Every structure is written in structure tokens, then in C-alpha cells.
Amino acid sequence: MLEIKGLRAAVGDKEILAGIDLTVPDGEIHAVMGPNGAGKSTLSYILSGRDGYEVTGGAVSFDGEDLLAMAPEARAAAGIFLAFQYPIELPGVGNANFIRTAVNAVRRARGETEMDTVAFLKEARNAVKALAMPDDMLKRNVNVGFSGGEKKRNEILQMTLLKPKLALLDETDSGLDIDALRIVAGGVNAARGPKFSALVITHYQRLLDYITPDRVHVLAAGRIVRSGGPELAVELEQHGYGGLGAA
Amino acid sequence: MSGTAYATKFLDRIDVASLPGDQEARQSALAAFFSTGWPDRKHEAWHYTDLNARMRGFADEALATRMLRPELPSVDIPRLVFVNGVLDKTLSSDALNFLQTRGIPEQKTSSLPIVALNAAITLGGADLKVSAGQNAGTILLVSVGSGDGLAIAPRHRITLEKGSNLTVIEVIRGAGRYLHVPVTEINVGDGGTLRHFRLQEESRDSVHVATVLATIAESATYETFTLGVGASLARSEFHVTLGGGGADVQLNAAQLLTGTQHGDVTTIVAHEAPGCTSRQTVKSVIDGSARGVFQGRIEVARIAQKTDGYQMNQALLLSDSAEIDSKPELEIFADDVKCSHGATIGALDPEQIFYLRSRGVSEKDARAILIRAFLHEALEPITDYVARPIFEAAIQSWRWGASG
Numbered sequence A: 001m002l003e004i005k006g007l008r009a010a011v012g013d014k015e016i017l018a019g020i021d022l023t024v025p026d027g028e029i030h031a032v033m034g035p036n037g038a039g040k041s042t043l044s045y046i047l048s049g050r051d052g053y054e055v056t057g058g059a060v061s062f063d064g065e066d067l068l069a070m071a072p073e074a075r076a077a078a079g080i081f082l083a084f085q086y087p088i089e090l091p092g093v094g095n096a097n098f099i100r101t102a103v104n105a106v107r108r109a110r111g112e113t114e115m116d117t118v119a120f121l122k123e124a125r126n127a128v129k130a131l132a133m134p135d136d137m138l139k140r141n142v143n144v145g146f147s148g149g150e151k152k153r154n155e156i157l158q159m160t161l162l163k164p165k166l167a168l169l170d171e172t173d174s175g176l177d178i179d180a181l182r183i184v185a186g187g188v189n190a191a192r193g194p195k196f197s198a199l200v201i202t203h204y205q206r207l208l209d210y211i212t213p214d215r216v217h218v219l220a221a222g223r224i225v226r227s228g229g230p231e232l233a234v235e236l237e238q239h240g241y242g243g244l245g246a247a
Numbered sequence B: 001m002s003g004t005a006y007a008t009k010f011l012d013r014i015d016v017a018s019l020p021g022d023q024e025a026r027q028s029a030l031a032a033f034f035s036t037g038w039p040d041r042k043h044e045a046w047h048y049t050d051l052n053a054r055m056r057g058f059a060d061e062a063l064a065t066r067m068l069r070p071e072l073p074s075v076d077i078p079r080l081v082f083v084n085g086v087l088d089k090t091l092s093s094d095a096l097n098f099l100q101t102r103g104i105p106e107q108k109t110s111s112l113p114i115v116a117l118n119a120a121i122t123l124g125g126a127d128l129k130v131s132a133g134q135n136a137g138t139i140l141l142v143s144v145g146s147g148d149g150l151a152i153a154p155r156h157r158i159t160l161e162k163g164s165n166l167t168v169i170e171v172i173r174g175a176g177r178y179l180h181v182p183v184t185e186i187n188v189g190d191g192g193t194l195r196h197f198r199l200q201e202e203s204r205d206s207v208h209v210a211t212v213l214a215t216i217a218e219s220a221t222y223e224t225f226t227l228g229v230g231a232s233l234a235r236s237e238f239h240v241t242l243g244g245g246g247a248d249v250q251l252n253a254a255q256l257l258t259g260t261q262h263g264d265v266t267t268i269v270a271h272e273a274p275g276c277t278s279r280q281t282v283k284s285v286i287d288g289s290a291r292g293v294f295q296g297r298i299e300v301a302r303i304a305q306k307t308d309g310y311q312m313n314q315a316l317l318l319s320d321s322a323e324i325d326s327k328p329e330l331e332i333f334a335d336d337v338k339c340s341h342g343a344t345i346g347a348l349d350p351e352q353i354f355y356l357r358s359r360g361v362s363e364k365d366a367r368a369i370l371i372r373a374f375l376h377e378a379l380e381p382i383t384d385y386v387a388r389p390i391f392e393a394a395i396q397s398w399r400w401g402a403s404g
């Protein structure tokens, strides 16, 4: 379970998160919507441990542990996964090798045995197929020369193979064609279960037609300004963020 | 103290007069060396590498030979193993028809001070000769330095006759505080292909100055890669002459430097015939307060029309006090040529490190992965299945990012 209490964060003098309270119980999927620049990506970065932000107040616990005190790799081992809004390219690093290194690092940290190449490739190829990705995707360098949609699918591929407890999906739907959207949503739905939760950041209600959220939150100017059920997303689609007290 | 004074003191301990072979030639080579002594920054070719400064104190070292059992790559291919410049028969393969050791070579003096030094004190080296049309496979050439205060000067020769092929994996390693100055003379005949992969893993206290003098004939190929990880000061200097039409050289190198190491890759590629290509990629990974140097000169003679020359120098600086000096030079006398060079200097990208860490990879491993990725292009051409793992292992065991 993720519990965010009064989280405030700044970059330099600029306050970006102005006191966020949010709880995501195990097994639930929460959507976070909100205008550009509201702080959605910042929240997901802070939860996954990226440098460069100063947490000026509040606390975050994950399964009872102080999340903010953990190194990024320890958070991954604890089960946090961030699907980047803008996935990073790694020239010279093969995709299969990259994901296998990650999977085994996480398994080691969890005291599990490492996966050998054959077993890993078998599972990876199945996941590639399920996500309707081109076959050569595992052989290519990580995200190098991938189309926008391919990069997003590659994030979901990593999620599928890393089997996180909490996925932070930062606009994974942006840039996906209609079929890809359905496939990616299928990837998330396949992970759904009592031990899987997700924070799905999106601008579009369309994604939420495929991934039905338990809760929808509106983040504006660094605060959660409204929370509700799935119907909130429909309302936002119709009326926009105006009138929500958002800046 | 001047380069000559240190050199005199150092060489005082070597009784050149007692060495076998043509004494007159040895003495004239010695004189040629002493006209310079240890080169320092005053010598143009050594502007970025002060050998004299690193040789300070070497002469005071008590001479000691240690009989170390060198650890050799466990690969099942023919090998020649030299320990302190002398063939170790027990570690080497039985004579193969093309594997021979070189007696004391006809001494040639040289305007290159270290090559002259080698000529004065060498006890010979490997002499690999592949006859016309023969494919001689892959051989391992090992040179081990073992001891303190020694000067080790193997002189190897590799000769490929017309249309022949050979792959040489050269491994240079050792223990102690010694000077290692190998010279390799290479001749690749018409249509021949020599692949020459070099791993320099000298003792961290040693000084290593290797010189490769290669002449490549018509339509012949010389493909070489050097990985330098050892020595206190290391310099790999290549003089490659493309002497026949359509000759091709691929001269790649990488150096991994840390602490106070100094690593220098110097190349002089001379296009002396038309229609030749040269490709050079040199990569330096520099940590601590180590310093890397790349000097690359491409010379294109008037007759060398349709020359295609390319040179790329890339440095990855892992700490604030790491340094790289890069000096590309193009000297072109023909008018119809394509020559380019480029250089980049960068650091590890924090976004890439975070991406890896967010997937569970430790910071140390993330850095290692990105450093390996930086070297990827230089390693890619090593398709030889024996050579490749030797280089991968050397990179793996390098002390990654000591700065954190």
C-alpha cells in the first residue's frame, strides 16, 4: 500500500508539489489527471527516487517502509516501477540484456534465484508477442530508434517482466495508436490482482475505458484538488479542468 | 634532471656491450637514443606525455627479477610466451611451421627514441611469417614483465605474404616496476589480412611504450584494436603506411584509466597509394585524476588520390579531475580525398543512470553498463570468438567508477 501524506517538493526556489495526500491500497488502480505542469511527472519521479528535487515536507510510506529514504534501485526491488513519460535511450545497450539485468538485479535483491538466459528469453518473447511488438525489439538497443509508441510499449514490456507491486504509469497512453492503446491496457489489466496496484497518469479518459480505475484524482498546481470514482474522468473530459479550483 | 641524465642513469645498469648480436649496430642505436634520452614535453611528438618525469626514480630501483607464473588466457590456440623479453619454451606451443622466434634482429636505428632504445637492448622476439595464400588461423602472443627496475624490449615481426591471413591476439601483462618497450614490425603483403588484437594489462607500477610499425600492401587489410588498462604510464604508438592501392586499415583503441594513470594513443597513418581507406576510433574512459592523450595524424601523399580517411576520438570523463588531450592532424597533399575527424568529450548521463536504477540496477552496475555501452563501437569489430571474451573480461574486471 502506498501512502502519501502532505508531500511537498521543490526544485530550487520553485515549489512544485504543495502538499499531496494520496493513498493507493493494494489491488487498486488510481488515475491521476490534471493540466500540463501540474506536477504529475514530478510526483512519479519523486516516488521512484530521481535526484534533483528537494522534499520540503510530508512523508511517503510503501508497505510500511519510508519510501523516500530508499535508493531508486531499492524501491524497484521493493516493487515500484515507473513507466517514463519520456523513456530514455541507451545506445550500446541491448534491450534483452538490459531487461534481464534488471530482472535479475531485482530477483537478487528479493533473495530469489537469478533467471538464466534461456528461461528469460522465453518469457520475454512471450511478452513481446502479447504486446504485439516487432520481434527485433529485444535485440535492438534500448529505445534507440524506437517510435514513440514503441517506446511506450517497451515500458510496459519491462513492467510485465519486472512484475512490480506498484506501477506508476506516466502518460503511457500518449502517442499510442488505438490498437496499441488496447494492447497496452491489456498488459496492465493482465497484471491486475490483489497484489498489484497502479497510479495511472493520463490526460485522456479513453485509456480509462480500458483500464477501469478504482479512483480518479485531479492534480492541479501541486495539489490533489478533487477525487472521485471513474465518473469523474468522464466529467473532466466534458468540462475540462476549469471550475475545479485549479490554477 | 634532463631526459638524457635520467636515461644515462637507468641504462648504466644494462651492459649493452655484453648483449649478443651486432655490437656496432647496438651502439649506434644507443647513441641515437641518447641524442634524445627519455622524451619530455619539449619533444613535439611527446608534448602531452612526459616520459622523462615518469622514469624519474626508476634508476634508483633495486634490480630484481621475480619469477612469477604468469596467468595466461585459458584459450586453446597456439601461443608464444615471452617473459622479460625471452621466450619461455615451457609456456609456449611447440614450433608450428609459421611460429618462430626471432633471433637478434638486424639492428635498425630509428629516429623514434624508444624504437632506438629497443634496438639497442632487445633480445629478439616473435617472428611470425605466413606464406602466400595460407590461412594461419589465430595465435596468442604473450609478453610478460616480471620484476623491478628491468627494461624489457621484445622486438616482434609479423610478415604476411601475398593473400595470406592471420589473427594475432597479443596479451601484455606483468608484475613489478619495470619498463616495457615492445616494438612490432608488420608487413602485410598484397591482398593479405592481418587482425591484430592487443590487450595491455601491465602492472600498475610499470611504464609501457609500445610501437607498431606497419606497412600494408595493395588491397591488403590491417585491422587492429588495442585495449589499455594497465601501467602507470602507457603509450601505444602506431605508424601505419598504406603502401599499395586499395589497402585498408582499421585502427581502433580504447583505454581505461584511473588513479594517476597516464594513457596515450598516438597514431600516424600515411596514405602513400591511391584508393586506400583508414578508419580510426579511439575511446578513452578516464576516472580519478588520470589523464588520456590521443594524437592522430593522417598524412595523404600527393599520389594518394581517392583516399578515404576517418578518425574519431571520444572521451568519457568519470570525474572532475580526469583529463583528456586530443590532437588530430590532417596533412593532405592530394586534391581528391575524403578525410574527416571528430572528437567528443562527455560524462555519464544522469538520466540514463536513473533509468537503470529505477529498474533495480545498482548505481555501480548502472555506471558499468553505460561505460561498456560507450566502448561498444570499438569492441564490435572484434568478431574473433577467441579474442572477444578476453577483451570483455578485461573490461568487466576494470575498477568501475572509483569516484562513486
Ligand SMILES: Nc1ncnc2c1ncn2[C@@H]1O[C@H](COP(=O)(O)OP(=O)(O)OP(=O)(O)O)[C@@H](O)[C@H]1O
Pocket: A011, A014, A016, A034, A035, A036, A037, A038, A039, A040, A041, A042, A043, A052, A085
Ligand atoms: N527540474 C526542474 N526545474 C525547474 N522546474 C521544473 C523542474 N521539473 C519540473 N519543473 C516544473 O514543475 C512543474 C511540474 O512539472 P511536471 O513535469 O511534473 O508536470 P506534469 O503535470 O507532468 O505536466 P505534463 O502534463 O505536461 O506532463 C512544471 O511547471 C515544470 O516546469
Ligand SMILES: [Mg+2]
Pocket: A040, A041, A042, A085, A170, A171
Ligand atoms: Mg508529465
